[in-house]
Amino acid sequence: MAPAPTRGTKPVSAIRCVPATPSRWRDVERLFGDKGACAGCWCMWPRLASAEFSRGRGAGNKRALRRLVESGARPGLIAYRGRTPLGWCAIAPRAAFPRLERSRVMAPVDDQPVWSVVCFFVDRSARGAGVTTALLSAAVEHATKRGAGIIEGYPLDPAGKRLADTFAWFGLAASFRQAGFQEVARRSTTRPVMRLVVRQPRPGRRRATSRG
Helix, strand or coil, rough: CCCCCCCCCHHHEEEEEEEECCHHHHHHHHHEEEEEEEECCCHHHHHHHHHHHHHHHHHHHHHHHHHHHHHCCCCCEEEEEEEEEEEEEEEEEEEHHHHHCCCCCCCCCCCCEEEEEEEEECCHHHHCCCHHHHHHHHHHHHHHHCCEEEEECCCCCCCCCCHHHHCCCCCHHHHHHHHEEEEECCCCCEEEEEEEEECCCCCCCCCCCCCC
């Protein structure tokens, strides 16, 4: 993951974030590499049931993501510096990520339609250079332009403890707070549900949640 830029790194403004379209599939491959970002995931973990994900780990998950990209669904954003892909962020309406419905921690807060930010991946060479910050800002803009009223994330809040980058793919709560997101539920001590309201939602029933 990428915290705020440090001295000597290039500014966030030097990073360009654009949707993953069919013409950019080769850049997704280049960024994710042989491991598919992490352990053959290819950003399919949030989109598939556990057994289906495990069966497709590696080549199968890669084919599944490629089909999504080539369908025109724009399942994520790619961060570039110049022509070099540096990072990835998955953003879509929550319904695109059925794994969330089966999670106690990430279960729906209420019946409002939301877009969900569920995954970040930053190339090792660019970590610490503000790539995650740029991707989150771009994800908000991307979703808003497509009619989102609420954008939701499920980051980690490690209470000052240092996390290995491998375990921070949901993002960090501090980055979401910096982007204006507010905590709306917490079913785990380290995993808040955070939202940014960009358009006033319709009246709806709020589901009961536990905090703490």
